[in-house]
Amino acid sequence: MNGLIFDIQRFSVFDGPGIRTNVFFKGCNLRCKWCHNPESQENRPQLMVYQSKCVGCGKCAGICGNTFTESCTACGKCAEACEHGARKITGKEMTAEEVFSLVRRDIEFYRTSGGGVTLSGGEPLLQADFAAEVLRLCKTEGIHTAIETAACVPQSAFEKMLPFLDLVLCDIKCIDEKLHKELTGVSNRQILQNAEWLKTTGKSIIFRMPVIPGLNDGETEKVKEFAGDFPLELMAYHVTGNSKYENLGRDYSLSELPPAPRDFMERLAEKTGAEYHFTGM
Amino acid sequence: MKFPKNQFNTERGLQTFIALAKTYFRQYGQTLQVNVLDAEELKKAKAEPEKYKGLIVRVGGYSTYFVDLEEGLQDNIIKRTEQSM
Numbered sequence: 001m002n003g004l005i006f007d008i009q010r011f012s013v014f015d016g017p018g019i020r021t022n023v024f025f026k027g028c029n030l031r032c033k034w035c036h037n038p039e040s041q042e043n044r045p046q047l048m049v050y051q052s053k054c055v056g057c058g059k060c061a062g063i064c065g066n067t068f069t070e071s072c073t074a075c076g077k078c079a080e081a082c083e084h085g086a087r088k089i090t091g092k093e094m095t096a097e098e099v100f101s102l103v104r105r106d107i108e109f110y111r112t113s114g115g116g117v118t119l120s121g122g123e124p125l126l127q128a129d130f131a132a133e134v135l136r137l138c139k140t141e142g143i144h145t146a147i148e149t150a151a152c153v154p155q156s157a158f159e160k161m162l163p164f165l166d167l168v169l170c171d172i173k174c175i176d177e178k179l180h181k182e183l184t185g186v187s188n189r190q191i192l193q194n195a196e197w198l199k200t201t202g203k204s205i206i207f208r209m210p211v212i213p214g215l216n217d218g219e220t221e222k223v224k225e226f227a228g229d230f231p232l233e234l235m236a237y238h239v240t241g242n243s244k245y246e247n248l249g250r251d252y253s254l255s256e257l258p259p260a261p262r263d264f265m266e267r268l269a270e271k272t273g274a275e276y277h278f279t280g281m
Numbered sequence: 282m283k284f285p286k287n288q289f290n291t292e293r294g295l296q297t298f299i300a301l302a303k304t305y306f307r308q309y310g311q312t313l314q315v316n317v318l319d320a321e322e323l324k325k326a327k328a329e330p331e332k333y334k335g336l337i338v339r340v341g342g343y344s345t346y347f348v349d350l351e352e353g354l355q356d357n358i359i360k361r362t363e364q365s366m
Contacts, residue, residue, distance in 0.1 A: 013297050014342030022343070052351060108308050113300030240340055243351035280287060280361070281341035 002093045003130035006039055006122070008102050011109075014279050016146040016167055018115025021103045023134065025121035026091040030150050031185040032173065033253055034212045036241025040122035045074040045091035048247040053086035060087060068249030096130060100137040107141060116144025116166070125149050128157035135164035148208075151194040152186055158194065167204045170195055174209075174219035175226055183215055192226070205230050209274070212237045213260050217268065224272045232274040236260040238281040283316045285339050285362065320363040323347060327355050 007024040015022050027043030028035075039046060047067060060067070060078035067078065079087035103117045110116045117138050124131045124147055135145045146167040151158075172195065173188070174180050180188040198205055207227040211217050211234050224232050237260040245252035262278055269276035288294045305313060318338065326333035330348035338347045338358055347355065 009343045011301075011344055012342050013293070019297060019300055109300065109304045112304040112307075113297060115300075238341065240354055240357075243353065277293070279341045280285070280339065 001096050001130050001133050003096070003099070003127045003134070004043060004045070004091050005094050005099065006091045008099070010106055012118065014277070015118040015120060015148060016116065016144075016169060018113035018144070019106065019109045020115045020118050020146070021106055022118050022120050023099055023103065023124075025119065025124040025127055025131070027126050028121060028123040028150070029126060029152055029186065030123070032210075033183055033215070034210060034237055034257075036238065036244075037122070038241065038244050038248055038250065038252075039090045042091075043122075043126070045076075045089050046248060047072055047074050047079065048088050048090050048244070049249070050086045050088075050247055053084050055084055055086075057083075059083070096133040096137060099134050103134075103138060104141060104143070107143060110143055114144070116146065118146040118148060118169070120148040123150055123153065125151075125153040125157040125161070128153070128160045132160040132164060135161060139164045150184075151191045151198075152188075153190075153194070155194060155197060158198065162201065162203065165203065167206065168198060169206050169208055170198065171208050171210065172223050172226060172232075174216045175222040176219060179216065179219070183212075195226070199228070199230065207232045208235055209233070210235045210237060211260055211265065211268065212254075212257070213264065214257070217260075220268055220272045220274065224274050227274075232272075234265060234269050234274045234276045236262070236265045236276070236279070236281070240281055282313065283318045283337065285318050288339070318362060320359050323355070323359045323362055327352075327359070 004026040005023060006026040009022040012020045012022040024040060026040055028041045031041065035041065039048065049067065059081045063078045063081050066072040074089050076089045079089055119131050119134065138145050144166050145164055146169060147161060147165060148169040150171045173184055177187055177189060207230055209220065209223045209232060211220065239259050242252055242255060259281065265276045284298065288298055302313060326336050326347050333348055336347045337344050
């Protein structure tokens with residue numbers, strides 16, 4: 001069984017407990033204005049161009065002129081031709097076994113630190129069968145499993161995961177439905193429905209809210225209320241992904257928005273009773 | 282191995298480092314030289330990336346090669362490293 005993956009990051013420490021490996025699934029059904037992994041959104045391989053590495057030799061232009069146009073098929077020929085690492089294809093088909101064999105390299109580190117694997121992206125539950133198979137393999141070696149999800153998927157997608165899943169990190173962007181549609185492109189009705197159902201399953205859940213000052217920070221109290229007895233972690237808006245839009249030939253609508261300041265986040269967390277951990281970004 | 286200074290001044294950062302070191306010794310290592318990354322080295326890496334291809338830094342919750350980062354992010358990391366020294 002194959003899945004489309006765009007990154008596998010070792011030694012991740014802010015996506016669940018302990019030292020973890022983060023597996024990033026390509027494809028997402030939300031289009032959050034603040035997305036810091038824009039390469040995660042489309043469910044197909046894409047070309048990324050790093051202008052700072054380009055020396056202007058023109059080899060890529062000799063292959064084809066379709067860069068950043070609809071005719072680009074992400075075939076990878078221009079990336080192969082470039083001798084300066086200025087082009088790469090993001091998104092690779094992998095089997096569940098391939099993903100598992102990479103994840104299990106750090107099994108001793110998971111054991112010592114209480115860590116494990118986290119499926120993220122993009123939206124891992126859009127490739128639910130594949131995700132479930134990866135988690136099933138991880139469970140054969142006792143690896144702790146988590147998923148990060150926006151939860152805008154059918155409940156059946158979650159049900160496939162449950163037998164192999166220890167922890168759900170469930171994003172809630174905001175409670176107001178109209179605002180949600182404006183900020184992410186989709187209604188949050190299914191998200192909130194799934195979240196309510198998840199609460200009844202007995203699974204460990206951490207609700208998480210990305211805080212984008214001026215856009216959704218006014219919803220923090222409502223999200224905390226929604227989370228109820230379950231922990232809510234606030235995530236500060238950061239700008240480390242901004243350059244990726246350019247690398248994809250796209251504009252970024254929030255390019256002028258500065259990162260959420262640490263003291264702003266700390267005050268917000270204290271005021272609402274949510275948790276906030278400074279991650280250095 | 283090189284670490285940013287703030288690896289060592291939070292409880293979580295310390296626990297993570299301890300887990301890393303313990304596992305390393307249990308599995309592979311006999312020597313672990315712990316270095317703290319400083320801003321001077323980062324500035325040199327920015328100026329002469331070909332000499333610092335292997336330099337790894339932490340960006341929030343993950344590790345990456347410093348010389349692969351966009352200039353704006355490099356400057357951001359240098360500034361934060363200077364502030365934490």
